[in-house]
Amino acid sequence: MGTSRGVNDFALKIATVNGTGSASANGLLLQAIFRMGLPVSGKNVFPSNIQGMPTWYEIRVSAAGHTARAPRFDLLVALNDATYARDIAELEPGGWVVYDSTWPPPAAVLRPDVEFLGIPLARLCAGAFEGGRERLLMRNIAYVGALAALLGIPLELLDTLLREQYGRKQALMESNFRAVRLGHDYALEHFACPLPLRLEAMEAPDDRILIDGNTAAALGCLYAGATVGAWYPITPATSMMDAFRRFCERYRRDPATGKNRYLVVQAEDELAAAGVVVGAGWAGARAFTPTSGPGISLMSEFIGLAYYAEIPGVFFDIQRTGPSTGMPTRTQQGDLLATAYASHGDTKHVVLYPGDPGECFEMAVRAFDLAERFQTPVFVLSDLDIGMNDWVCRRFRWDDAYRPDRGKVLDAEALERMEAFHRYLDVDGDGICARTLPGVHPKGAYFTRGSGHDRFGRYTEDAAEYVEVVDRIARKIDGAARAVPGPVVEARGGELGIVALGGCDVAVHEALDRLADRGIPADYMRIRGFPFAPEVEEFLLGHAVSFVVEQNRDAQLRSLLTLETRAPKERLRSVRSYGGLPLSAETVVNAVLRSVEVHA
Amino acid sequence: MTTSIPKPKVRHPALPVNALGLTRRDYEGAVSTLCAGCGHDSITAALILAFWELDIPPHRVAKLSGIGCSSKTPTYFLREAHGFNAVHGRMPSIATGVRAANRDLILIGVSGDGDSLSIGLGQFCHAIRRNLRVLYVLENNGVYGLTKGQFSASADVGSRAKRGEANRMAPIDPVLLALSLGATFVARSFSGDKAQLVPILKAALSHRGFAFVDVISPCVTFNDHEGSTKSYRYTRERAREVVYADFVPPRVEITVDYGAGDAVDVRMHDGSIVRLRKTGLDYDPTDRDAAYAYVRERQRAGEVPTGLLYLSEAEPELHELEATVDAPLATLPFETLCPGSAALDALMEEYR
Numbered sequence: 001m002g003t004s005r006g007v008n009d010f011a012l013k014i015a016t017v018n019g020t021g022s023a024s025a026n027g028l029l030l031q032a033i034f035r036m037g038l039p040v041s042g043k044n045v046f047p048s049n050i051q052g053m054p055t056w057y058e059i060r061v062s063a064a065g066h067t068a069r070a071p072r073f074d075l076l077v078a079l080n081d082a083t084y085a086r087d088i089a090e091l092e093p094g095g096w097v098v099y100d101s102t103w104p105p106p107a108a109v110l111r112p113d114v115e116f117l118g119i120p121l122a123r124l125c126a127g128a129f130e131g132g133r134e135r136l137l138m139r140n141i142a143y144v145g146a147l148a149a150l151l152g153i154p155l156e157l158l159d160t161l162l163r164e165q166y167g168r169k170q171a172l173m174e175s176n177f178r179a180v181r182l183g184h185d186y187a188l189e190h191f192a193c194p195l196p197l198r199l200e201a202m203e204a205p206d207d208r209i210l211i212d213g214n215t216a217a218a219l220g221c222l223y224a225g226a227t228v229g230a231w232y233p234i235t236p237a238t239s240m241m242d243a244f245r246r247f248c249e250r251y252r253r254d255p256a257t258g259k260n261r262y263l264v265v266q267a268e269d270e271l272a273a274a275g276v277v278v279g280a281g282w283a284g285a286r287a288f289t290p291t292s293g294p295g296i297s298l299m300s301e302f303i304g305l306a307y308y309a310e311i312p313g314v315f316f317d318i319q320r321t322g323p324s325t326g327m328p329t330r331t332q333q334g335d336l337l338a339t340a341y342a343s344h345g346d347t348k349h350v351v352l353y354p355g356d357p358g359e360c361f362e363m364a365v366r367a368f369d370l371a372e373r374f375q376t377p378v379f380v381l382s383d384l385d386i387g388m389n390d391w392v393c394r395r396f397r398w399d400d401a402y403r404p405d406r407g408k409v410l411d412a413e414a415l416e417r418m419e420a421f422h423r424y425l426d427v428d429g430d431g432i433c434a435r436t437l438p439g440v441h442p443k444g445a446y447f448t449r450g451s452g453h454d455r456f457g458r459y460t461e462d463a464a465e466y467v468e469v470v471d472r473i474a475r476k477i478d479g480a481a482r483a484v485p486g487p488v489v490e491a492r493g494g495e496l497g498i499v500a501l502g503g504c505d506v507a508v509h510e511a512l513d514r515l516a517d518r519g520i521p522a523d524y525m526r527i528r529g530f531p532f533a534p535e536v537e538e539f540l541l542g543h544a545v546s547f548v549v550e551q552n553r554d555a556q557l558r559s560l561l562t563l564e565t566r567a568p569k570e571r572l573r574s575v576r577s578y579g580g581l582p583l584s585a586e587t588v589v590n591a592v593l594r595s596v597e598v599h600a
Numbered sequence: 601m602t603t604s605i606p607k608p609k610v611r612h613p614a615l616p617v618n619a620l621g622l623t624r625r626d627y628e629g630a631v632s633t634l635c636a637g638c639g640h641d642s643i644t645a646a647l648i649l650a651f652w653e654l655d656i657p658p659h660r661v662a663k664l665s666g667i668g669c670s671s672k673t674p675t676y677f678l679r680e681a682h683g684f685n686a687v688h689g690r691m692p693s694i695a696t697g698v699r700a701a702n703r704d705l706i707l708i709g710v711s712g713d714g715d716s717l718s719i720g721l722g723q724f725c726h727a728i729r730r731n732l733r734v735l736y737v738l739e740n741n742g743v744y745g746l747t748k749g750q751f752s753a754s755a756d757v758g759s760r761a762k763r764g765e766a767n768r769m770a771p772i773d774p775v776l777l778a779l780s781l782g783a784t785f786v787a788r789s790f791s792g793d794k795a796q797l798v799p800i801l802k803a804a805l806s807h808r809g810f811a812f813v814d815v816i817s818p819c820v821t822f823n824d825h826e827g828s829t830k831s832y833r834y835t836r837e838r839a840r841e842v843v844y845a846d847f848v849p850p851r852v853e854i855t856v857d858y859g860a861g862d863a864v865d866v867r868m869h870d871g872s873i874v875r876l877r878k879t880g881l882d883y884d885p886t887d888r889d890a891a892y893a894y895v896r897e898r899q900r901a902g903e904v905p906t907g908l909l910y911l912s913e914a915e916p917e918l919h920e921l922e923a924t925v926d927a928p929l930a931t932l933p934f935e936t937l938c939p940g941s942a943a944l945d946a947l948m949e950e951y952r
Contacts, residue, residue, distance in 0.1 A: 222939065
């Protein structure tokens, strides 16, 4: 089951060596296809390395909007000898290979059922550019030019994009123009351009943008009014803090003094980053940290403290492949259980599951509101695929009427009126107690501790006093189930249910269409928050069988659903993909078909 | 966020009051649950005196600590201040977050040798690197008290545990460590020497940066016996005061007189003055390398040099390094933080 190759519907793969500058060339190509109005995705499959290792860029174009990763390709740009054989094996029969014909391809990899299009990229660039570095870089831009001819991307569009990018660097722009034309003209002269698989501009809704999830989440933090960020660099979360700093330099400088209305602490490790977030949250700032699985492991002690002492903080987990160091540059949804119950003792946390960059933006804002309202750590569970790859999504909108939900925080006037303040007294009966900030009023003082405390905030080792507090916290977190974003349910009138979360969404949508084509309609529920909203259980109980689709080995979402709802375990069938590459529709379709056959 | 004047309290008319009209009692906290005679309780008493004499409104202070005997002490002073007993060894990161959020708070961090020199050594070092503005008191007894008497990383070679076994690993000396890491205020004192400790604490509270005060504080239960180098007896016999600190608050005329060449005045950022009186010859408390060399030399001679050993007011603290606005970040109005819909619409054009 490959893609139905043709106009505006195909998958291509570019195989290069990392550190050679192919990333900007690939970005240019994706941008051009996006500007033509086409639904498109670009997946960077890169090594945990700076130079010399194989790297791939996968582009999927689909007029129908099916832009999940395709496991097989219609066109390959093969520029890495080391992976030649394997790359060519992934081609659909009848596909095309663009290769650098400066050197002949190894005879062993020639496939009779695909067409080889040789372009002497290195030789062309050697003739046109001075110096090894520029020749190497421009070789990448030259293949973009060749692909433009082969796929029907207008040259003027590439020129426009290059001008936008390098407008102030005249020499660089000129070099890029020339390189584009080298590849373009050679392809035009030697091959029948465009190929049967090609691009035709579409009328796209004009509210589309191309953005990655980490940038979107950083923008959410900016808009939510976060002032303190703490982090320790880790792939794939690093670009989120980079983006936050960039936005802050632009939007958070006091125009009169040039001083900053934010502070980013690059901590000595993730333990310290979590400590900074907890300290800042305790003192009344909106604080966050971007991290990944290994960071969550290190932060777990502080997460437990924040849970028990009831301190707000937002933890972005841009998941990568675990366990341990795992594969740092590959994606996974492997931290579902680790975040839901992070830290020792009885703990349960509020977790949000964005499905694309648009939701990274919205849920970042929501996470701060929830953290302050429930006085607890909140996780935003993104992943490498959402966080680091560019996605086509709707423009982000902002409602100027928005005001942060700071929760129950007593100010000086309120404290002045009170007889006495007790930190953990549940006055309203919702499990949420009022808190005070340091420095505001003498009556607001209390002692924050991770050790046993009673409802007055006093140290205790008394069983009943301890139980009273932890039971109230459990009630409080259960109450968050109605405050987290509810699931998105799409009823197609099927007996089967499909359940997923996060970045599985695109692949599941494609799978739903393909299953419907085969006469198997299925209803779909995408979960967006934990603790689960009541609708989650309703959906599961309303379907005889639900397939739980997720990107980890151990069916963590299925485990969570079994633990946290009344859904019988045997009704939940597992569909898993965990090799580190983004989920494909094929995985879902095949698993459902197999299961339906077996149980028929 | 506002400050407020504490409510009037019934008090004994004979008790002296400070400029805020508060007595020392107003700076106390809960009753200590530490062992009778614990050095830590003497440090608590010195802290109460230092805060009271400086006329600091208690509720403007945030008291932070980690885990251990020392970390329990913030409950014993300043009951009108927020306290935070965090996780073991991680108080410096909490302090960093609190300071990041609210630069107007006066921070005191209380730690121990297990908390700062073992489990939290990394956090201690990095708080120094940030020149985080905090009075950081290390209540140093060379032993793990709460878990009943294991050696800590500051135990000296040859030091004997209560059951008799000798420590054979080299100690981490927090003063030398702090000096080598670039700490801008480094002092050492002894819990039993209130006359020396109180002025040091006051100077530390006025320091615009990381003010490190290592206080040798004997553990009466597990480390006050023959063979201990952190006992009352050992410390009383070996402590040698090299730099006596007097603290002169801002706008107070300096009346203390010293002979020329014996004293160094250091003007603090808030206008107060720390006057360092040298008791040792050739000691320059503003020369980091000399301070380091002197402490090493005295240690080799079997002495524990005490006093304000090094002070520099020149280095920027965290908020200056990061060029943050003067108002506490936690108090900034949302309108000054959120760029709004028009800015977002414009920004979205860049992602087309």
